[in-house]
Amino acid sequence: MSKILLSGGSGFLGSHLTDRLLQDGHEVTVLDNLLTGRRINLQHLAEHPRFQFLERDVSLDLSDLYDGGWDAVMHLASPASPVDYVRYSIETLRVGSHGTENMLEVARHSGARFFLSSTSEVYGDPEIHPQVESYVGHVSSIGTRACYDEAKRFAEAITYTYHRKWDIPVRVVRIFNTYGPRNRTDDGRVVPNFIMQALRNEPITIFGDGSQTRSFCYVADQVEGIVRLLWSDYNDPVNIGNPHEMTVREFAELIIDLTESKSTLTYMPLPHKDDPKRRCPDISRARQVLGWSPRYSPREGFAETIAYYRRYLG
Ligand code: UDP
Numbered sequence: 001m002s003k004i005l006l007s008g009g010s011g012f013l014g015s016h017l018t019d020r021l022l023q024d025g026h027e028v029t030v031l032d033n034l035l036t037g038r039r040i041n042l043q044h045l046a047e048h049p050r051f052q053f054l055e056r057d058v059s060l061d062l063s064d065l066y067d068g069g070w071d072a073v074m075h076l077a078s079p080a081s082p083v084d085y086v087r088y089s090i091e092t093l094r095v096g097s098h099g100t101e102n103m104l105e106v107a108r109h110s111g112a113r114f115f116l117s118s119t120s121e122v123y124g125d126p127e128i129h130p131q132v133e134s135y136v137g138h139v140s141s142i143g144t145r146a147c148y149d150e151a152k153r154f155a156e157a158i159t160y161t162y163h164r165k166w167d168i169p170v171r172v173v174r175i176f177n178t179y180g181p182r183n184r185t186d187d188g189r190v191v192p193n194f195i196m197q198a199l200r201n202e203p204i205t206i207f208g209d210g211s212q213t214r215s216f217c218y219v220a221d222q223v224e225g226i227v228r229l230l231w232s233d234y235n236d237p238v239n240i241g242n243p244h245e246m247t248v249r250e251f252a253e254l255i256i257d258l259t260e261s262k263s264t265l266t267y268m269p270l271p272h273k274d275d276p277k278r279r280c281p282d283i284s285r286a287r288q289v290l291g292w293s294p295r296y297s298p299r300e301g302f303a304e305t306i307a308y309y310r311r312y313l314g
Contacts, residue, residue: 008077010037083188096151176241180219210249218301
């Protein structure tokens with residue numbers, strides 16, 4: 001059994017990861033300020049003997065946690081959808097910078113391994129395709145997505161600085177678009193937006209001409225990749241995502257098909273000038289180092305997710 005400190009555990013991905021770590025027999029303490037996370041995501045764990053929740057902002061001092069005897073310190077806290085991180089842009093910059101430093105300090109003082117959830121956004125609007133971990137990115141430092149992209153790039157930079165300076169074991173996952181149950185219906189991301197619109201037979205809002213691509217990973221696959229990386233001895237960044245790439249328009253049509261919706265497509269201006277035109281992970285490294293590859297096909301993963309949103313509506 002390991003003792004794990006995890007920031008952002010009330011969020012969509014963080015709560016699934018918390019469930020999994022507890023199932024695996026570990027002790028988990030979640031830190032979350034509930035800015036974009038939700039209490040309900042962890043409500044079922046309230047009485048769990050190996051679970052603890054602390055309502056804390058990790059961008060503020062965490063020195064009282066230095067002697068917690070942690071084996072692993074995992075930093076997932078951050079607004080993560082474009083709508084959320086534009087609304088909470090200063091908080092996003094803070095949690096990526098101060099928050100990462102504070103969590104690294106906890107890891108350094110307790111001799112724990114440090115895990116950072118990074119993102120495919122560190123590649124920006126990529127010029128190479130699919131994206132490999134060695135690609136250094138094409139990112140605007142002044143655009144509307146910069147508060148998230150640059151905060152995560154800083155987070156990676158300080159993580160590897162700590163690794164070199166203090167020899168801290170680090171695990172860095174670059175997460176590509178991940179979806180599934182518990183993803184808030186109002187976080188503005190394309191998956192909850194399209195599914196909710198389809199279930200309500202409302203127009204599906206395609207931003208731009210819908211030719212931009214994304215590659216969607218089901219949350220159970222993402223969690224499996226994260227857990228394998230956490231317990232590996234691999235310090236370099238690893239992409240975790242599903243390389244099944246589709247255009248946003250194809251995705252809209254798939255959702256209409258799976259929900260048997262009467263929705264039509266409606267086209268709206270792109271909210272971000274630097275909205276990535278193509279995104280698809282090269283997962284050779286994850287396959288090689290972790291023996292990981294996604295198990296859920298898009299149809300299976302979306303069917304599970306649609307069922308969840310149907311229950312939510314019901
Ligand atoms: N998108 C869209 N309609 C929506 C929400 C998003 O067409 O209602 C597009 C968005 O412009 C982007 C893609 O879908 O090209 C994925 O957006 P999301 O907000 O899920 O996350 P991103 O991958 O851009 O971080």
